[in-house]
Structures are given as C-alpha cells and as structure tokens.
Amino acid sequence: MNEKQELWKSLLGFLALIAVLTGAPYLLNNIYYLNVLRDVIFWVALSVSWYLFSGLTKYVALGSAAFFGLGLYFTAKVLNYWPVLPFPVVVILAGLLNFTIALAVGLISLRLKGIYFAIVTFGIAEIVKVIFDWWEIRITGTLGTYLPIFSDITTYYSILTTSLTSLVLVTLLRRSKFGLALRMIGESEETAAHTGVNTSLYKTIGFAISAACIGLVGASCITISPYTNTRIAFGSRYSFYPAVMTLLGGAGTPYGPVIGASALSLINEYLSVAFPQVFQIILGALLIIIVLVMPNGIMGIVEKFKTLGSREGEKKKED
Numbered sequence: 628m629n630e631k632q633e634l635w636k637s638l639l640g641f642l643a644l645i646a647v648l649t650g651a652p653y654l655l656n657n658i659y660y661l662n663v664l665r666d667v668i669f670w671v672a673l674s675v676s677w678y679l680f681s682g683l684t685k686y687v688a689l690g691s692a693a694f695f696g697l698g699l700y701f702t703a704k705v706l707n708y709w710p711v712l713p714f715p716v717v718v719i720l721a722g723l724l725n726f727t728i729a730l731a732v733g734l735i736s737l738r739l740k741g742i743y744f745a746i747v748t749f750g751i752a753e754i755v756k757v758i759f760d761w762w763e764i765r766i767t768g769t770l771g772t773y774l775p776i777f778s779d780i781t782t783y784y785s786i787l788t789t790s791l792t793s794l795v796l797v798t799l800l801r802r803s804k805f806g807l808a809l810r811m812i813g814e815s816e817e818t819a820a821h822t823g824v825n826t827s828l829y830k831t832i833g834f835a836i837s838a839a840c841i842g843l844v845g846a847s848c849i850t851i852s853p854y855t856n857t858r859i860a861f862g863s864r865y866s867f868y869p870a871v872m873t874l875l876g877g878a879g880t881p882y883g884p885v886i887g888a889s890a891l892s893l894i895n896e897y898l899s900v901a902f903p904q905v906f907q908i909i910l911g912a913l914l915i916i917i918v919l920v921m922p923n924g925i926m927g928i929v930e931k932f933k934t935l936g937s938r939e940g941e942k943k944k945e946d
Contacts, residue, residue, distance in 0.1 A: 641794075648787055652780050663896055665783045665851075670872060670892045672790035672844045674884035677869035679797045680837035682878050683809040684830060686737070689866045690748030693755040694725045694838040696861035698845030700759065703774050703855065710775070714785075718846040725842030726835045733834040737827065740816075749866060756861035763857065771856030774849045782850035789847040793840050797881055800836075809833050875917060877926030886925050 647654075648668070655661050673691070681688050698721040705717050736747045763769050777785070800806040808829045811819035820826050845860070852859075868891075869884070876887025894913070898906035921928055 637798075645791065648791075652783055658779055661779060661783060663893075665779075665786055666896065667889050667892045668783075668790045669786050669844070669848065670868065670888040671885050672786065672793050672847075673841065673865065674869040674872040674876075674888040675790070675793040675797055675881070676837055676840035676844060678873050678878070678881065678884040679793070679800060679840060680809070680833045681870070682873055682881075682884065683801070683806065683813050684833060685813040685878075686740070686830070686834075687745045687870060688748045688834070688837070689745050689870065690732070690736075690752040691841050691869055692861050692863055692865040693752040694729065694841040695845035695848075695865040696755065696759070696857070697725055697728065698722070698842030699848055699855060699860045700772070701842075702846040702849050703772050706775050706849070707772065714775075718785075718789075718843060721846035722839040722843040726839035729835040729838030730831060732838075733831040737830045737834060749863075752861065752863070752866050756857050759857045759861065771854055771859075774853050774855060776853050777850040785847045785850045786844075789843050792843065794885070796836075796840065801881060805829065805833075871914065875914070875924055877924030877929075879923070880926050883924055883926050890925065 648664075651664055652661055655664070673695070677688070677691055680686065698718075701721045701724055702717050705712060705720070706714070732748075732751060736744060736751065739747055763771070801810075808819065808824045811822070811824060812826055812830060816826055849855070869888075872887040872891050873884040874887065875883075875891055876885065877883035891914075895906070895910060898909055902909055923930075
C-alpha cells in the first residue's frame with residue numbers, strides 16, 4: 628500500500644469516527660454513558676495537545692495545568708462579564724491568550740533540557756496556581772467562580788470539537804516541514820541544529836501551539852460543571868495525566884495518546900465505581916505493572932506483533 632492509499636484509508640477512517648462520535652448522544656441515549664464517553668474524549672484532547680510538542684520533541688513538559696486553568700478561568704470570567712459574546716469566539720481567544728503567554732514561558736524554560744525542563748514547567752504551573760489563589764483570597768475576597776450552565780449535549784459537542792481540532796492539527800503538523808523539524812529535534816537536537824534548523828524558534832513555537840490547544844481544552848471544559856476554583860482548574864493531574872496516558876499508549880506514534888487516554892480513562896472510571904475507597908492505589912499499582920511489562924506502551928506491543936507477522940509472511944513466501 629503506497630502513501631497516497633494510506634492517506635485515503637486514514638481519512639476515511641477519521642470521517643467514519645467523526646460520524647459515529649457525532650451521532651453518539653442519540654445512539655447511546657443514556658446520560659451516564661454519554662458522560663463517560665465525554666470524559667474519554669476530554670482526556671484524548673488533552674493528551675494529543677500535550678503530545679503535539681512533548682511527543683515530537685521529547686521535551687517532557689509538566690506545566691499543562693497552568694495553560695488548562697488559564698483557558699478555563701479566562702473563558703469563565705469573560706462570559707460572566709460579557710455573556711453576549713459567542714462561546715466559540717471566547718474559546719478561540721483563550722487559545723490565543725495561551726499561545727502568547729506560552730511564547731514568553733518557552734523563551735525562558737526551553738533553554739533547559741531533560742529533568743530540569745520538566746521541573747521548571749511543573750514549578751511554573753504551581754506558581755500560577757498560587758498567584759490565582761492569592762488574587763482570589765486577598766484581592767477579590769472570593770473562592771472560585773461560577774460558570775455558565777450548558778446542557779449535557781452542548782458539553783459533549785464542545786469537547787468533541789476541541790478534541791477533533793487537536794487530532795487534525797497534530798496529523799497535519801506531523802506531515803509538515805514544521806513537524807519534521809520538531810521530530811528532528813526529538814531525535815537529536817545537535818544534528819538538527821547542524822542541518823540548519825533554528826531549534827530555539829521551532830521549540831518555542833511548537834510549545835506555544837501545544838499550550839494553545841491545551842487552553843482550548845480548558846476553555847471547552849467550563850461546560851462540564853457550574854463551578855470551579857483554583858484547586859480544580861489548576862490541578863496537577865492536568866500536568867501529569869497527559870504524559871502518563873501518552874506513555875501508556877506509546878509516545879512514538881500519534882495514536883499513542885489516543886489509545887492511552889482512552890484506556891486509562893475507562894480503567895479509572897471502572898475502578899472508581901467498583902472500588903471507590905482504594906481505586907487510586909489500585910490504579911497506581913496497575914500503571915507501574917504496565918510500564919514494567921510494556922515500556923514502549925500499547926502501540927509498542929502492536930508494532931511487535933506487526934513485525935512478527937510480516938516476518939512470518941516473508942518466511943512463507945520464501946518456502
């Protein structure tokens with residue numbers, strides 16, 4: 628199968644997926660299952676947005692909570708003060724705000740590499756949370772903010788749109804020269820620099836695009852609950868879960884974050900219902916076992932089976 632046929636196959640599969648997900652609220656006809664599917668799509672969107680930079684460059688960013696919370700809080704405040712503004716416009720503005728802020732953050736933090744970069748980005752997320760905490764308690768005298776109320780169907784389609792946007796963006800980016808440059812940086816930054824790639828520029832813009840997508844996810848999430856506060860909006864799980872989900876699925880492929888996020892969110896949902904008192908302990912132990920057994924993630928196992936299958940096919944042809 629040549630590249631063009633592979634592209635058409637992927638496109639048809641993607642369109643079929645869109646059709647199924649679009650009709651899901653009417654096919655399921657059950658609010659609980661719809662909300663479970665919504666949560667899966669939400670984590671897919673967040674993981675794909677994280678992968679867009681960290682998966683390609685292998686720079687493990689742990690500051691997603693800052694951009695998620697900024698997107699959520701910005702959208703909530705704008706809609707509270709100017710409710711006449713269309714929701715999609717405010718969501719886009721939240722993404723642009725995150726893009727601008729991430730450019731400044733990237734210029735500073737991307738001078739570091741490895742564990743130092745991860746620690747700094749996590750530290751930035753915690754600092755942003757503390758600043759918002761201080762602002763609410765000391766300046767406004769409030770704790771949290773109320774959000775506009777949306778129906779379950781509106782919430783579902785809002786998050787679905789954001790997730791599909793992230794998937795399309797990461798697919799186009801990987802196939803572009805920009806995506807190639809990011810992947811070269813991930814393979815060997817020194818080699819990329821020697822071939823003429825402006826690594827600082829590409830890293831900063833890639834980081835900003837990823838942050839903008841994470842901000843879009845955060846902005847879309849104001850539809851889930853009628854209330855939020857800094858502990859919820861800037862929760863550290865939004866920094867760690869996307870990384871864990873991507874590693875679980877397989878960081879070497881764009882399908883990794885989709886599969887990892889889907890699997891982990893469904894496992895988390897089942898355990899939280901079946902074992903509400905100890906589900907986090909069970910989930911942690913399960914993740915450790917999975918990482919030890921499958922260091923390359925679920926897609927790594929799939930690729931191994933594909934390789935074995937192709938080798939057996941070649942042997943049969945030779946015989």
